Amino acid sequence: MVLGSVLNPVNSSMLAVALVPIGHAFGAPPSQTAWLVSGLYLATAVGQPVIGRLVDAFGPRRLYLLGTALAGLAGLLGALAPNLWVLVASRVVLGFGTSAAFPASMSLLRSESERTGRGNPGGVLAALSVSNQVVAVVGPALGGLLIGAGGWQLIFGVNVPLSLMCLVLGALRLPRATPAGGAAPIDVPGMLWFAGSLTAFMFFLMRPAVASWYLPVLGLAAGAVFVRRELGTARPFMDLRVLGGNIPLLATYLRQCLAYTTSYAFFYGYSQWLQEGRGLSASQAGLLLVPLSATAIGVTVLTGRRGRIRGRLVAGALLQCLGCAALLPLHDDSPLWLLVVLSAVVGLPHGLIGLANQNALYAQADPARMGSSAGLLRTFMYVGALFATAANAVFFRDGATSSGLHAMAWPLIGVAAVFLVLCTVLPPRDDVDGLG
Template sequence: MAVRRWPSSGRAYPKGYDLTVACRVLPSGERLLPAEYGGTASAYSGAVSDEPISPRRAGLGIAALSLGTLLNPLNSSMIAIALVTLREFFGLDVLTVTWVITAFYLASAAGQPLMGRLGDRFGPRRLFVFGMCVVVVACALTPFSPNFAFVCAGRVLLAIGTASAFPSAVSLLHPITSRSGLSSPRLLGRIQVANTAGAAIGPVIGGVLVTTLGWQAIFWINVPLAIIALVGVRLLAPADAPRDKAPLSTTLAQSDIPGILAFTGMLVSLLVFLLRMPTQPLWWLLAAAVVCGALFVWRELRGRHPFIDLRMLAGNRSLVIVYASFALFNLVYYCAFFGLPQFLEEHGEYRADATGLLMLPLAALNVLLTPFAARFIERRGVRVTLIGGGLWLVGSAMLLGLLAWSTAAFVPLLVTAAMGVPYCVVSIALSQALYSSARREQAGVASGIFQTSRYVGAILATTLLGIAFSDGTSPASWLEVTVVAAVLSAVLVPVLALWRPVSRRG
């Protein structure tokens, strides 16, 4: 095989680089790193060594990565049980206390693509370790906050720290699988178990911690978990490839701070407008959202290092379908996930701890079915799995309507069990579709936008529930949620059917 020298340095490829990662194969047989066809040597994210990794070590490394990815969904759902306690502790109204959730989602939505870009530039393992350090500091200090604003600030730091985990895990997946010989769908399944189960068991864990130790405990629990994940990845995950050192000013310029601000301004303006729409619409906020959106598109199309690469999306139809499907899927799922506890507590008169237990089938089925879903993908393919999971989601969404007639314990147990199946199947299939659609050199950025799609869906779901429950959580309002969820699920199925894998040749 012919070998070329790096244009940026003039030296030959370092011995041991995995040239099958993020490279272009010419007809002559030459393999070119990103620097040779428009990228930069510092963006190269291949393995440093071709030394094989034992399946045991690979499994432990994936377990550590999975623990890190668990923290973001765990904290996004665990906080729901602490809202009443936070209101009483700081003397807040309902509208104000919801910002502890909103701040986390907004920081996560903006942070995921940025973390993915930083991982591509500095290395996914370095980024993961840094993120876990941020989590430890934020969660050790936030319980001592003197006011609610500091709690929200701590949640923002927690979101930024945990946002590093999923992009890093996806970027590290290829060197782990290529050097261990393990199946990528199965390893993705383990990561997906952490992502989905973390969100599902959050209300149960949050209820126990808040009841026994107070709201501060939902922050403290993250400290030992983050330390274990940090140490595990540092010891077991493949080391990052060498990167070219760049000045801080260059790093900030390439992080596209104006694009991040325009994106965040668009989300905040739209969110506040939608929340106020049932009572007192603030139309100037809608205009501000449109202006920020236009500025965001203008900036991303003109910038050399866009925060969200719109040109990349325009040239990758499969990736756009993955993102749109994931946002729509999470819009349906979080309508049930956030709406069901409120309906059961206020209309069904269940206690918070009992409501958390009624959500357990969702987590249990997710853990049990994920290995089978991964094997099904290996045998039948991603597209068949996506369509089958989408059809099941339609039926599960329709079952939500049973709660309008009865809230006896067996009914929510049946509903949460039914929702657990598509949440497992569609989530892991879309993760594999992301892995099949994104180019290797863009894995970090692509996975970051993937998680942003999750949070956009969750934000829209909470807004929809706020509108539906504005006059109380009655059977009639729950039927409205059910109809919307069923219609959106039906729309999702043909969107999933449009997805096709991207050819890797060339």
């Protein structure tokens, strides 16, 4: 479960230090290489809840194996891509392939908890959080090392051995159990309307402009049909009545979106600034993000078995505000020690917030729909990532300069402040059932 959950977050962040060398290799401007980021986010945001629902219906094992096999094929296609648009296509396939492991893992944990009567496995959830949330911050460092060792193709090719290991371990170790009562009917029209609505909105977020006004209109129209469909069918893809009455879970989704808007804007913006503004190589930029990885993993391991999550969220929100404000004094000649300290500080909220939201979801979601609920958590994460991508495009229109970094810091401080208010005004319950 842990190895499978690595595939999605590490691929979403490993590209942060590869955009510049890939652009040079294909002679593509940043406006085109941005599709490498957006393509994965779009496929993952749509694929996570859809595949999560298939996990609920058919059981986690077969979806896990199918998804990881698809991820390996996508990695091979990317490593051999002859042009940028084949590379983009490989990222889309990769997004769908890596969408299975996290919903499958959360579904397995919930079913095993109910089977054994041992309550919520706080330690296992912490390990899963390290793999599917915190390992995302290892991506830039790993990407830089791989590019230095053999070029940008290695960040795609590394998926092949990882997927093979997932297939072997999954075939040997994952239980074959299917959901009670057998496979449930699948609301395919509901899935399609959901995918159409979300895709229209996300295409608009990729390139927000007045000329693209029709995209949110199409998204609203498809969304209205989706809502009517889900409210009128006996076995909906997404039970909107139950979801609408679960205010704590909706608040968790909103927190996830806000937190990762800030996190991903920092990852991609800071990484590009280190290369273009500060003048470092891709490998050096990746190494400067190692302290971020270390502190994120460390705080997750230290606090993972504790069930209380409210304090984690408030502390994480305060640290996000501090990290974004620390971007303001950076300049082209900022000393390396300052950049190392900043990376270390920003890793703390990433570890705290990712684990807290995951634990909240585990306690708040309907057990029978744990796969699709976990998928939606990832969807909101990648909606935040698309907001971040749009912010990078706006503020780095003329390159990743120090002035662009400063301009981006102010709205990020605002988003982090809204996240802080949400954590204090509408916090999750601290008495999460059995965690720890």
